[in-house]
Amino acid sequence: MPSVQQPERSQTPEKSPRLPSPKRVNIRATNSASSIAHYVGPCLNMQKRAILRALQSLPDTRADEGDEDEEQPRNGIVMQQLDDLLKATVTRGEGNSCLLLGPRGSGKSRIVERCLANVPQKPIIIRLSGWTECNDRLAMREIAHQLFQQTGTAYSIDENDDTDAAGEDNPFLDTIETEQNQLLLPPPSHLPALISTLPTLSRPTIVIIDSFDLFALHPRQALLYCLLDTVQSCRAGSGRSALAVVGITSRLDTTNLLEKRVKSRFSGRTLRTAHPRVLNAWTGLVQEVLSTPLPGNEDNEEHVETWQSSWKTNIDAFISDDAVETLLREVFAVSKDIRLLRNLLMGLVLQLTEDSPYPSASHLSAVISAQRLRLQHGELHALPYPSLCLLIACMHSRTAGHDTFTFEMLHGRFTRQVRTSTAAPVQVNGGSVGMVRCPRPVMMGAFEEFIASRIFVCVMPATAIVSKEFIKYRCTVEFDDLRKAVARTGHAHLKRWMNKPQ
Amino acid sequence: MDTPGYHEFANTINTLLTSPPPFLYIRDSITPRITSHVLNSILASAENLRYAHIDAIACFTPRLIFDSVLNALARWFPRWSDGCTNWSEEDASDEAYNTSLGSFMRGLRDVRSDATSAGKGKAKAIEDAQMVILIENADRLTAMPNLMVPLTRLAELSQLDTSLSVIFLSRVRWEDIRPPLGASPDPFVVDVQPLTKDDATQFLEANYLRICAENPCDAYDPSFLPLYKQFVSAVVSINFPFTHDPNELAYVIAAQWPHFIGAALREASDEDALPDEPTRMRLLRSFTASMTTAFESLYPRDTHAADWVEGLSTDTNAPSSSLPRMHKYILLASYIASSNPPKTDLRMFGRGLDERGKKKKRKGGGGARQGAGKVAKVPQRLIGPSSFPLDRLVAILGALVEENEEYRVEVHEGMSIPGEWTDMEVSRVGVLGTISELTRMRLLQRTTAVDKLDGPPVLKCAISYETALEYARELGVPLVDLLWETD
Numbered sequence: 001m002p003s004v005q006q007p008e009r010s011q012t013p014e015k016s017p018r019l020p021s022p023k024r025v026n027i028r029a030t031n032s033a034s035s036i037a038h039y040v041g042p043c044l045n046m047q048k049r050a051i052l053r054a055l056q057s058l059p060d061t062r063a064d065e066g067d068e069d070e071e072q073p074r075n076g077i078v079m080q081q082l083d084d085l086l087k088a089t090v091t092r093g094e095g096n097s098c099l100l101l102g103p104r105g106s107g108k109s110r111i112v113e114r115c116l117a118n119v120p121q122k123p124i125i126i127r128l129s130g131w132t133e134c135n136d137r138l139a140m141r142e143i144a145h146q147l148f149q150q151t152g153t154a155y156s157i158d159e160n161d162d163t164d165a166a167g168e169d170n171p172f173l174d175t176i177e178t179e180q181n182q183l184l185l186p187p188p189s190h191l192p193a194l195i196s197t198l199p200t201l202s203r204p205t206i207v208i209i210d211s212f213d214l215f216a217l218h219p220r221q222a223l224l225y226c227l228l229d230t231v232q233s234c235r236a237g238s239g240r241s242a243l244a245v246v247g248i249t250s251r252l253d254t255t256n257l258l259e260k261r262v263k264s265r266f267s268g269r270t271l272r273t274a275h276p277r278v279l280n281a282w283t284g285l286v287q288e289v290l291s292t293p294l295p296g297n298e299d300n301e302e303h304v305e306t307w308q309s310s311w312k313t314n315i316d317a318f319i320s321d322d323a324v325e326t327l328l329r330e331v332f333a334v335s336k337d338i339r340l341l342r343n344l345l346m347g348l349v350l351q352l353t354e355d356s357p358y359p360s361a362s363h364l365s366a367v368i369s370a371q372r373l374r375l376q377h378g379e380l381h382a383l384p385y386p387s388l389c390l391l392i393a394c395m396h397s398r399t400a401g402h403d404t405f406t407f408e409m410l411h412g413r414f415t416r417q418v419r420t421s422t423a424a425p426v427q428v429n430g431g432s433v434g435m436v437r438c439p440r441p442v443m444m445g446a447f448e449e450f451i452a453s454r455i456f457v458c459v460m461p462a463t464a465i466v467s468k469e470f471i472k473y474r475c476t477v478e479f480d481d482l483r484k485a486v487a488r489t490g491h492a493h494l495k496r497w498m499n500k501p502q
Numbered sequence: 503m504d505t506p507g508y509h510e511f512a513n514t515i516n517t518l519l520t521s522p523p524p525f526l527y528i529r530d531s532i533t534p535r536i537t538s539h540v541l542n543s544i545l546a547s548a549e550n551l552r553y554a555h556i557d558a559i560a561c562f563t564p565r566l567i568f569d570s571v572l573n574a575l576a577r578w579f580p581r582w583s584d585g586c587t588n589w590s591e592e593d594a595s596d597e598a599y600n601t602s603l604g605s606f607m608r609g610l611r612d613v614r615s616d617a618t619s620a621g622k623g624k625a626k627a628i629e630d631a632q633m634v635i636l637i638e639n640a641d642r643l644t645a646m647p648n649l650m651v652p653l654t655r656l657a658e659l660s661q662l663d664t665s666l667s668v669i670f671l672s673r674v675r676w677e678d679i680r681p682p683l684g685a686s687p688d689p690f691v692v693d694v695q696p697l698t699k700d701d702a703t704q705f706l707e708a709n710y711l712r713i714c715a716e717n718p719c720d721a722y723d724p725s726f727l728p729l730y731k732q733f734v735s736a737v738v739s740i741n742f743p744f745t746h747d748p749n750e751l752a753y754v755i756a757a758q759w760p761h762f763i764g765a766a767l768r769e770a771s772d773e774d775a776l777p778d779e780p781t782r783m784r785l786l787r788s789f790t791a792s793m794t795t796a797f798e799s800l801y802p803r804d805t806h807a808a809d810w811v812e813g814l815s816t817d818t819n820a821p822s823s824s825l826p827r828m829h830k831y832i833l834l835a836s837y838i839a840s841s842n843p844p845k846t847d848l849r850m851f852g853r854g855l856d857e858r859g860k861k862k863k864r865k866g867g868g869g870a871r872q873g874a875g876k877v878a879k880v881p882q883r884l885i886g887p888s889s890f891p892l893d894r895l896v897a898i899l900g901a902l903v904e905e906n907e908e909y910r911v912e913v914h915e916g917m918s919i920p921g922e923w924t925d926m927e928v929s930r931v932g933v934l935g936t937i938s939e940l941t942r943m944r945l946l947q948r949t950t951a952v953d954k955l956d957g958p959p960v961l962k963c964a965i966s967y968e969t970a971l972e973y974a975r976e977l978g979v980p981l982v983d984l985l986w987e988t989d
Contacts, residue, residue: 045517053521056664104684109658129659131651131685132603142604210659343690346523350514371691374677379531382696385743401877408884441802442744453531453673454641465949467964470886 039303044357046294046304047311051349054292055342059285074274075107081271082115082246089244090119090204095234097227097245097266099212099254102273105337108248111273112208124150124205130214136223139215140194151201195226199233199240212247216257224258228265275336279329282341283319286328289345290315290359314358323361327368335372343371377455377477380485386438386446388489389414391482392498394456394475399501404459407447407469411440417497435493444469506708507701508540511694515544518692519551522634522667524657527676527689532746534673536705537694538638541671545634552577552617553634558642564649568600568609571635575613591616603652607660614662633666640670641679650679654686697746699738705748706734706755721760729776733762736786741797754797757807762789829936830973833963834981835899836946837970840887840963842986844894850984851901881987883967889949891958892937900928906979937961 078100088094100108116125126146133139198205207227209215215224227245234242247254258266276282291312294304318324331340347367348359356363380391393413397405422434450456456473460466486498504512518526530537538555545553554574561567569588573580578589590599591612599609610633617631635656637643643650652659657666672679676689697705710730713722737755745751766785770777777785799805825833842850882888904924927933940946947962965973974981982988 048517049520052518055523056521104687127661129652131655132607132659134648138602138604141602145604145608337688339687343523343688346518346690350517370693374675374691377675378693379696382532382746384746402880406885408886409880412881412884436743438744439798441804442798445745445802454675454678465947465962466886472885 039307040357041354043294043304043307043311044352044354047292047307048349048352050292050294051289052346054289055346055349058338058342059288074272075111078271078273079111079114082111083118085269086115086119086123086206086244086246089206089242090121090123093204093234093240093242095231095243096269097231097247098269098271099247099249099266100271100273101249101252101254103275103337104250105339106273106275107338108250108273109210112246112248116206116208119206121203124201124203126205126207128207128209128215130209130211134214136218139223144194147201151203192226195223195230198230198243201241204242204244207243207245209245209247212249213251213254213257215247216254216262221259221262225262225265228262231267232265275338279325279332282328282332283325285338285341286345287315287319290318311358318359318361321361324364327361327364331368331372340372344368347371377481377485380477380481381488383485384446385436385491385494386443387450388486388491388494389417389438390443390446390450391475391477392486392494393417394477395479395482395498398475398479404472404474406472407444410447411443411469414438414443421493421497435497505536505540506704507695507697508537511537511692512540512544514692515541516548518690519544519548519632519634521664522632522669523690524663524667525654525687525689526667526669526692527640528669528671528692528694529673529675530671530694531673532696533694533748534638534671535749536697538636538671541636541669545636548632551632551634552613553636555636555638557638559639562642562645564603564646565600567649568606572599572606572609572613575610575633575635576616589613603649603659607656610656610660610662610666614665631665633662634669635667636669636671638671640672641674643670644679647681651681651685654681654689697748699742702742702746702748702751703734703738706738706752707731709748709752710734721763726763726776729763729766729782730759732782732786733759733789736790737793740790740793744797745801750801753807754793754800757800757810758789758792758796761811765789827977828933829940830977831899831902832895832933832936832940833945833965834970834973834977834979835895835902836890836961836963837887837965837967838902838981838984839890839895839898841882842984843882844890846986847894847898850986851898883987887963889960889962891960893958895937895961896928896933899933900924902979903928906977 082098082100085096085098089096100112102108124147126143128139128142133142215221218224227243231243231245234240251257255263255266255268255270294308331344344364344367347370348363351363351367352359380388383391390410393410394405396413397409402409418435418437424434447456451458451473455476457476458471459474460472483498486494528537528541542555545551545555552575554571556567556570556574558567561570572578573589576589580586580588588598588600599605599612614631614633617633635653637653643653653668654670656668657663660666670676670689676691680686707727707730710722710727711724714724734755737758738751741751741754762785766777766782769781769785776782796810799810800807838850900921904921907924937946941948941961945964947964948959949962950957950960971981973979
């Protein structure tokens with residue numbers, strides 16, 4: 001086996017990751033289990049908490065340690081560019097717009113937050129998100145609110161005052177209250193007016209637009225047009241404050257969504273973030289997080305030290321374990337999302353117990369199957385008898401060519417099966433050896449529970465005309481899953497029925 | 503405090519809550535109610551933590567969700583005397599927090615600053631007051647698509663990052679309710695392990711002690727616990743295969759336990775003592791049958807426990823034999839019309855002039871015959887009644903009446919053709935009135951609109967096979983012979 005530190009490796013795994021992990025780890029696990037010291041429990045708990053805390057704010061993927069062919073990491077360049085852009089806006093009064101584009105979990109928001117923290121003067125920051133502001137009206141309102149919060153003055157009021165002055169005095173509007181109250185919504189016609197007040201503010205403004213693509217789907221893209229138009233009309237050195245618009249999106253064709261008049265006002269500057277390209281970034285992160293030091297504690301210093309040294313050796317062994325690397329490589333090949341890695345590490349840490357306090361490859365593969373490769377329906381074996389009968393009946397119905405079924409069809413199959421299995425005149429201890437009967441309402445209850453947990457999905461529009469036992473459903477459970485589950489229950493009758501051709 | 507079977511789950515959640523992930527999804531397909539109780543008690547006992555436990559069934563609009571979450575997080579209880587106002591910061595503007603998502607998030611930030619400042623007021627500053635929002639029955643949130651994605655990304659959108667965590671609890675898999683286009687981050691998933699039989703038994707025993715402590719009465723006394731344990735294990739061994747939900751079992755047990763303990767006390771030799779072992783076994787055996795029947799009528803909630811104890815049965819599906827004879831004929835005709843294909847009517851009911859009273863024994867093929875590779879036809883009885891026009895119903899009704907009713911035809915002069923009298927009878931206005939009456943009773947269903955004028959009204963049978971058989975028996979009609987498809 002080549003060493004882990006080697007940067008580039010062929011993607012073909014040397015062996016299947018499902019094979020048991022190397023003996024090394026198993027031996028260590030048993031060793032540690034046989035000699036559990038009294039301090040292991042508390043120390044393990046402290047370690048778990050420390051790691052979970054570290055997972056809340058993951059450090060940067062130091063991506064790019066083993067990445068020799070690229071002199072500077074992608075996200076670093078992006079960060080530099082965005083930083084320059086924002087500084088230009090804040091210090092020199094340039095109007096800037098740019099789009100931050102990259103897959104999910106590649107650090108777009110993180111870069112923006114970092115850059116905002118680096119900006120020299122304190123600009124006005126307006127944050128909009130396509131998910132919360134689902135139309136321009138809401139977005140306007142949100143801009144007005146955030147302006148009010150950060151400047152202490154209500155800017156849309158000018159417009160309202162103008163209209164008030166022009167018209168008659170509105171007895172229901174208390175002007176003093178209006179000064180502090182932002183609930184007064186500027187009418188849509190005042191949208192350009194509110195945005196055009198942005199450059200008149202004393203400080204430069206930075207508008208962060210999350211899910212930029214959703215704003216492009218708003219009718220007429222009015223908000224984007226106004227914002228970008230204001231950006232374009234910013235003149236450096238004119239004494240007015242500048243405006244920067246930073247869009248964040250993961251949708252690749254976002255610029256194509258923009259209308260022509262909007263697109264021509266957009267600078268077209270697109271900064272692209274990326275996931276780390278080599279696995280080393282992940283393993284480095286795993287090592288860093290897992291070897292989070294325990295917080296200082298005077299009570300049992302020596303125990304903590306012993307624990308930390310043994311924890312460290314075990315973590316090093318875990319990282320250099322080939323099975324672990326293969327598993328990580330597989331996950332990495334499918335999804336490079338850092339949040340997935342966080343979930344995996346969280347699951348890994350939660351699995352540790354006093355009996356096996358150190359992570360191993362088998363822990364990792366268990367957590368991968370729990371978080372990433374989730375079984376379709378993992379708990380089928382624990383279902384009660386009527387539910388299993390319904391599922392088996394529905395498998396037979398599928399085999400017979402009826403993918404959709406009604407309750408009556410399943411119940412018919414079940415009663416027929418019960419009848420045939422009890423037909424044999426064999427009795428043991430005075431009881432029949434056939435399948436257990438189940439009354440129809442109980443079966444109906446099981447059926448309705450399946451509908452509630454969406455294992456049975458309705459395939460026709462629900463109308464009042466069809467009574468509930470004749471509504472057609474489709475089953476989402478696969479044959480293989482059910483076969484395994486039935487085998488696991490060890491129910492002889494169900495197994496026989498399951499395997500019986502019908 | 504520790505719910506049986508939930509030890510490991512409670513450990514996991516407790517560890518997670520020290521620094522919770524922004525979005526947690528807990529899935530329990532069998533006992534979500536118990537899981538919700540367990541979670542609630544964990545959250546309530548956690549330190550430095552404010553939580554809101556809401557039910558997506560009760561909070562069915564965004565406004566309800568916003569209000570309940572903010573009130574719970576701020577530990578604010580709307581009181582009637584105050585006009586039931588929602589929580590708001592003292593020096594804040596009059597802005598309502600429930601108008602939009604943006605204001606909701608401002609509300610969250612205000613709650614957070616309120617929580618931290620409240621902590622500073624005391625001796626120890628609570629720097630990191632953790633906030634947790636637990637949403638039960640989260641699958642119902644799919645009815646509010648605009649809300650689903652922001653809720654899953656709430657920590658990030660409200661800029662409360664690590665101090666806010668959203669927990670969804672549902673019986674549905676996350677994959678089934680995940681918003682499209684990957685708009686929500688994938689949660690950290692925790693699966694709740696299904697309860698075993700022992701867990702269920704322990705749960706029920708703990709339940710008994712809780713009832714004894716909370717509202718003691720004659721039947722619930724701590725001294726009966728040994729007997730209760732035996733009773734519970736008997737009920738569980740009989741009924742556990744049919745449902746794994748301890749709450750359902752508890753309902754069945756609660757219906758029977760007062761009777762059982764009453765019988766046991768009567769059997770006991772001296773007062774205030776439990777009967778000896780053989781008596782107990784005898785008692786349990788005599789109650790075995792009623793354990794099954796209790797489950798069968800209480801689990802589907804055909805009746806409620808109090809009625810069941812009194813032996814009342816309100817079986818709504820029972821055929822109402824009080825209907826007049828013609829009503830039953832019409833219902834029977836509707837059942838036949840809904841079950842048989844229209845093409846077979848002539849073969850089932852057609853008679854030559856000389857064949858009156860003679861049964862043509864014709865049996866339908868049904869789904870039995872099938873060629874290779876062809877999908878067998880499902881019997882009509884299983885896929886539900888088909889609809890038929892009114893004319894067909896009247897025709898079949900005529901055939902039924904003609905064959906099964908004895909008329910004194912000779913009384914009426916001028917009716918020489920066989921069946922002419924019946925023909926007149928079934929086309930009377932009274933029959934049509936009966937049909938519309940049955941439609942109002944929902945024993946027949948009309949599938950066309952009432953105000954539709956062209957074409958005959960189209961109807962559908964709404965009685966079950968069992969009811970139809972019952973009517974046929976009462977009228978002496980050989981129903982099985984008249985159905986095209988048989989088992």
